Amino acid sequence: MSKFKYTEHVPFRELIVEVEKVLRVAGIPSVLWDTCLLSTYGVPVHMEIDAAIQALRDVGFSDGQDVPFRCKWQEKKKEEMTRSAPWPAHWFHLHSLPWTPDQEFPEDTYNRMQRGSMHRDLCLHRKSEALWALPDLSLEDPAPDDPNYMLATDPRLPEDRPGFGRGRFTVPGCRLQIPTPTRYTESLFLIVAREWEMLDRGEFWVVYLYYMSEYVYKVSMDEDFISPATLDPSLGKIWKAYLDDNLPVKEYNRKYIVPLREDLISKGALPETAFPWAMRHKEVRA
Incomplete structure (x- = not known):
């Protein structure tokens, strides 16, 4: 069992490094996912969600319903979701940043404001719902090639730069794994194809594709690290067309996303959406 105990606020990056260690000690491989969101997402292997939940409970993470602050996951109902944004398999409440004398507000006012606002959560997602096309994870560090x-500390990742993301991790002892930019981009296309018949046309994930093209491909790192040639050929041509940006959105979707979805369905390679009630129409699969 891990020696770490979660009893107070821990800075974001230090916290998720500790979470990875807790899961590793419990024999559960994990991969960091979706760090641009306010919430922290980890993606344990599908069959090990229950073990991951217990391991985090054992070191002090709280997942109770009776909490003195607002939790967006408790205020929502999955059955009412109409957007393609991910819904966690489980979540834990995180401690808010404690009041300090240099705060703008008195301590009582600050604490009252914290109770009335949404707090951060540590969210667990099943790999089978997010990164199903990737191979199973290992407790071993991935090879450089x-x-x-x-690793989230890989020197090929960008450094922290003002106005951009935090870049690669520099927390001592960090062994966090992330999908390579190539595989993450492929996964985004697959998710967009899966959610294409939802009411929002998978808009949540389309935005992430935009981020990958504008900030990762064009700005943050060597384009050879995420060029169309590095993707699976069937997805590489879709990525190249996306980067070329020569087609209107509707025409691009008709020419690339719809055929991709149909091809994946015909091969039985596209999982069901987690929100079937938010589909534009009922599909009949052959």
Whole structure:
């Protein structure tokens, strides 16, 4: 069992490094996912969600319903979701940043404001719902030339730069794994194809594709690290067309996303959406 105990606020990056260690000690491989969101997402292997939940409970993470603050997951109902944004398999409440004398507000006012606002959560997602096309994770660190996963400390990742993301991790002892940019981009296309018949046309994930093209491909790192040539050929041509940006959105979707979805369905390679009630129409699969 891990020696770490979650009893107070821990800075974001230090916290998720500790979470990875807790899961590793419990024999559960995990991969960091979706760090641009306010919430922290980890993606344990599908069959090990229950073990991951227990391991985090054992070190002090709280997942109770009776909490003195607002939790967006408790205020929502999955059955009412109409957007393609991910819904966690489980979540834990995180401690808010404690009041300090240099705060703008008195301590009582600050604490009252914290109780009235949404707090951060540590969210667990099943790999089978987010990164199903990637191979299973391992407790071993990925090799430098691993095409699927890499360490979050990899020197090929960008450094922290004002106005951009935080870049690669510099927390001592960090062994966090992330999908390589190539595999993550492929996964985004697959998710967009899966959610294409939802009311929002998978808009949540389309935005992430935009981020990958504008900030990762064009700005943050060597384009050879995420060029169309590094993707699976069927997805590489879709990525190239996306980067070329020569087609209107509707025409691009008709020419690339719809055929991709139909091809995946015909091969039985496209999982069901987690929100079937939010589909535009009922599909009949052959």
